[in-house]
Amino acid sequence: MMNEQRTWVANAIAKIQADFQRSADTHLIKVNLPQLAGIDIYLKDESTHPTGSLKHRLARSLFLYALCNGKIQQGTTIIESSSGSTAISEAYFARLLGLKFIAVMAKSTSQEKIEQIKMYGGECFLVDSTEMIYAESEKLAKELNGYYMDQFTHAERATDWRGNNNIADSIFQQMQLEPHPIPKHIVMSAGTGGTSATIGRYLRYHQLDTSLTVVDPENSVFLDYFKSADSSLTSCLGSKIEGIGRPRVEPSFIASVVDEMIRVPDAASVAVTLWLEKVLGRKVGASTGTNMYGVLKLAQEMQSKGQTGSIVTLLCDKGDRYLDSYFNPEWVENNIGDVSPYLAHLDNFLQNGSSLDF
Structure with missing residues (x-):
């Protein structure tokens, strides 16, 4: 029988899969x-x-990857270093799961992106330069006992590259009836x-x-x-x-x-x-x-x-x-x-x- 945290994780994955199905x-x-x-x-x-x-595809994969690896539990604060688009998508999925989300980004990030992150319930932690986002994200995750999603490390391993409706598979499926498929x-x-x-x-x-x-x-x-x-x-x-x-x-x-x-x-x-x-x-x-x-x-x-x-x-x-x-x-x-x-x-x-x- 699953304990309370395993049940929460199973329900979280089901919510993401249902969102994908829609x-x-x-x-x-x-x-x-x-x-x-x-x-x-x-x-x-x-x-x-x-x-x-x-980045919507990436954010979905990163959340599933972290959930299945036991990195995200009920109440976990999610932190990400991002120039905007990944953070917007991760804020969307964090809200779906009822989790707090903080994006660490350079002050030069467009205001439109910052507003979209906030619209999904996320918070923005602005730093002076792009080079600072990595260390600040790690620091915040440690201080808040949260999870640093770290898209720059996990992006290549969170997606099944063999198929399973990844972007490459989708492209070749859609090209099948074209003159040069x-x-x-x-x-x-x-x-x-x-x-x-x-x-x-x-x-x-x-x-x-x-x-x-x-x-x-x-x-x-x-x-x-x-x-x-x-x-x-x-x-x-x-x-x-x-x-x-x-x-x-x-x-x-x-x-x-x-x-x-x-x-x-x-x-x-x-x-x-x-x-x-x-x-x-x-x-x-x-x-x-x-x-x-x-x-x-x-x-x-x-x-x-x-x-x-x-x-x-x-x-x-x-x-x-x-x-x-x-x-x-x-x-x-x-x-x-x-x-x-x-x-x-x-x-x-x-x-x-x-x-x-x-």
Whole structure:
């Protein structure tokens, strides 16, 4: 017979599973770009999750992982280091289970994200810089006798990468009736590295002829680590593209399952983000702009070689969270710089089908 805590854990898992059962899968959007004839581009729209981002999948997996490992009990306070989206999703699941949640994040995090965390009943503990979030999270967890969720360590192991409706499995299920059902490339940016690890492992497990390309913003050490294998690398600056890029090599970033990496200038990420609103008719977050930059680079390479096929990437979250930053021209000018050369190039491509050599 289960004791009281085991009963609570069983009920908590049942609540999360019921929440999952109520949720539909996310859409796979085909992007209309006739300028790239023979190359089909798809966006997996993760913004349609209940908490509005890709991180909803991660948060659900992290809670189940912690519950099944006996780390979360009735009354446990959950602490997480997060730039926003993961914290929003974890606050949602903490509220579902009746648990207190505290997000440790940099003061530079968008106000929209902070308000969403609070809307789900979470608290925000703001620190001066991204580099401080790890130690402060550990400290808070110790002081409050809580549990530090630690997405950066556990993301790659909390999800079943072999299948079981993970994001890679969902992509290939949805691609089955497309002209090129096995993508030439899947493009992904890395925050924790958990999603790229899931996709890369899935591709190998199912022996799929698809290349995984990870795109990395400025001030992130992932690409340098990919080239050097030096796990001690750090950066004194944080990424300006919220949710992706890290100043240290996170344990969940598995470079050995990545086939290629591309450095993306911040100005290019933001320009593609703004340009995508014209293509899709709605705003997306800047990490999606980073992803799409990589897609366009790869599509151009394929086109120059006379290749056809498909490329899939992720629409990570909605642009409504960034109205005061990436969609604010004054903020962009002060924090990112001049994005107009990239925008002019993209607009020329859209209107005239000119080369995308940027």
